[in-house]
Amino acid sequence: MASAYLQTRHVDPAFEAQLLDSIDKWIDREMRPVVMAHDHGDIWPAQTVDQMVELGLFGATIGEEYGGLGLPATTYAKIVARISSYWMAPTGIFNSHLIMALAIEKFGTPAQKAKWLPMMARGEIRGGLALTEPDAGTDLQALRMTARRDGDHYVVNGTKTWISNGIKGHAFALLVKTDTGVDPRYKGMSLFIADKGLPGFKTGKKIAKLGYNAIDSGELVFEDCRIPADQLIGGVEGQGFFHATGGLELGRINVAARGVGLAEGALRLATQYAQVRKTMGKTISEHQAIQLKLGEMVTRARAARLLTLDAAEAYDRGERVDMEAGMAKYFASEAAVKNAEEAMRIFGGYSYSKEYEIERYYRDALLMCIGEGTNEMQRMIIARQWVKRNPA
Ligand SMILES: Cc1cc2nc3c(=O)[nH]c(=O)nc-3n(C[C@H](O)[C@H](O)[C@H](O)COP(=O)(O)OP(=O)(O)OC[C@H]3O[C@@H](n4cnc5c(N)ncnc54)[C@H](O)[C@@H]3O)c2cc1C
CATH class of the missing domain: 1.20.140.10 (Butyryl-CoA Dehydrogenase, subunit A, domain 3)
Known part of the structure; x- marks a missing residue:
């Protein structure tokens, strides 16, 4: 299971059975009793998240070389289906995180992988995927957020919306335009790692929803936010559309x-x-x-x-x-x-x-x-x- 990519992974059937059994026991003993209160109150499930960290779910698909479980998609899908059959929302908390990790693991520089993936696998920082904007959902190439190079930083301006883990998460794979004039538009897009400590990165409002409660969907606001250039995933501009959709x-x-x-x-x-x-x-x-x-x-x-x-x-x-x-x-x-x-x-x-x-x-x-x-x-x-x- 040493591949840097998620694909072509396998798992020992005995290990999978043991893992699924632990998940079943956790669902019954710990998760089911707290579902209704958290869903009805739209309360962030802190204890459930801590327990999912303990179970290794925040590192489920991250490679073992970075401290994750390195699970194949098949085992991961079985875990997600089991949890969702009792409460779907918590699976969104670790899935958004793992899709960000996947972008780093697949496309990041060696230094980016070494810095971010172990922290993410341990659940010390929780991630998310920040693509959608108020005027760009399906049509991602229409997004307006820009990043302008300024020395060894990029200056980022714009707003993201509907971002899962937006309020409680720590870092996000952020899709922006580094070139607004290029045709086709996707060639001007780049994906950054944006963490909440950066000056000019603010959390906007938490969105009240019909369902999928307890997990936070939020706005992320960037006002002249300075992101270090070494947080551009892969280190090359213009690859963001492929990195985000990869x-x-x-x-x-x-x-x-x-x-x-x-x-x-x-x-x-x-x-x-x-x-x-x-x-x-x-x-x-x-x-x-x-x-x-x-x-x-x-x-x-x-x-x-x-x-x-x-x-x-x-x-x-x-x-x-x-x-x-x-x-x-x-x-x-x-x-x-x-x-x-x-x-x-x-x-x-x-x-x-x-x-x-x-x-x-x-x-x-x-x-x-x-x-x-x-x-x-x-x-x-x-x-x-x-x-x-x-x-x-
Ligand atoms: C609870 C929740 C959590 C979310 N989490 C995240 C997240 O973590 N990160 C993130 O980046 N985004 C997130 N999103 C945003 C989500 O990805 C977008 O809502 C979705 O991509 C659709 O975009 P839109 O809402 O702008 O709809 P639009 O793109 O405006 O689409 C409106 C309608 O038109 C249809 N349509 C649009 N274009 C076409 C076309 N070319 N051909 C045919 N039909 C078309 C659509 O299918 C849809 O029916 C989340 C949304 C919700 C509700």
């Missing part, structure tokens, strides 16, 4: 795994409820209308899991997986939404009560269709790659 395949496998967890979790809750709730003298699981729903839900959850593991396995073999990761992300996120909605119907009026958990799955699932490339874009990416692989 982690998206793993990011999409992660979102797919979150979708799997949500779809399976909604199914689990609905299955339990349907066998307890009685109408017309029998449990609702005995009514054909509910059986049709459960039959579709279990099939959908299974298909989402298989597509996600298929993409993760291809990633671990070192293959190009934009189509496979796109299909997994698209299908699993839609499966999460559909299963959550069907579970809401199975719960009847109680689905609308905050005393039951199912409403959280419904709120959280909707985000999966937006993050790491919207599902509208996924279908276009899948189709383009499909046509390319099948020339007339």
Whole structure:
């Protein structure tokens, strides 16, 4: 497992089984009892984060040479799905962090890797990915944040929004324009490591959300912020677009795994409820209308899991997986939404009560269709790659 890249990694099956067992025990003993209070209060889960550091999750996909676990995408996806089937939000805290780490591990200079990756693997600093701006989400090349070289620093100005870990995180992979005049626009983009100690780097407002509570989504404001030139990832301008999107395949496998967890979790809750709730003298699981729903839900959850593991396995073999990761992300996120909605119907009026958990799955699932490339874009990416692989 000495590769500097995430791909072509393998794990000893016994180690994986032991790791997944520890995660299951942690979920049951520590995480499940605190979910409702943190979600309803939108409270940052400090204790859960500390425990995830202890479990090694902040170093899950960082190479062993930097102190991480060096896990393959397959094991990582299984972990993410397990946690998400009970509470999806915490997986966003370490995933944003790990996508930043991936950009450094894949594209950083030796000095950048040596400085940042061990601290990130130990969870001493938590990272995030700062791409989106108020006027640039899907169309990343439209972003306005600029970085101008000034001696051995860059002077950065602009605002990022919707940044996961934005308030509680310590450092971010920051996508900016170092050249605003070049055509095509992506050639003028560069990715920096921006840490909160830098003068002129301020945290803006925390965004109130429909779901995905407890994890902070925030604004980052840069006013004449001076970033040392040696924090330009890779040390070369103009590569930022590729550096920022180079982690998206793993990011999409992660979102797919979150979708799997949500779809399976909604199914689990609905299955339990349907066998307890009685109408017309029998449990609702005995009514054909509910059986049709459960039959579709279990099939959908299974298909989402298989597509996600298929993409993760291809990633671990070192293959190009934009189509496979796109299909997994698209299908699993839609499966999460559909299963959550069907579970809401199975719960009847109680689905609308905050005393039951199912409403959280419904709120959280909707985000999966937006993050790491919207599902509208996924279908276009899948189709383009499909046509390319099948020339007339
Ligand atoms: C809770 C949350 C957490 C987030 N975390 C992060 C983070 O950590 N870091 C970060 O950088 N960003 C983050 N984001 C931002 C997220 O990545 C963007 O919201 C997403 O990329 C979509 O961009 P947008 O919101 O600007 O929508 P837009 O790009 O304005 O899109 C609006 C609609 O138009 C569609 N559309 C746009 N362009 C096309 C096209 N060419 N063809 C077809 N359809 C199109 C979209 O699919 C969508 O339906 C987060 C967002 C949320 C809600």
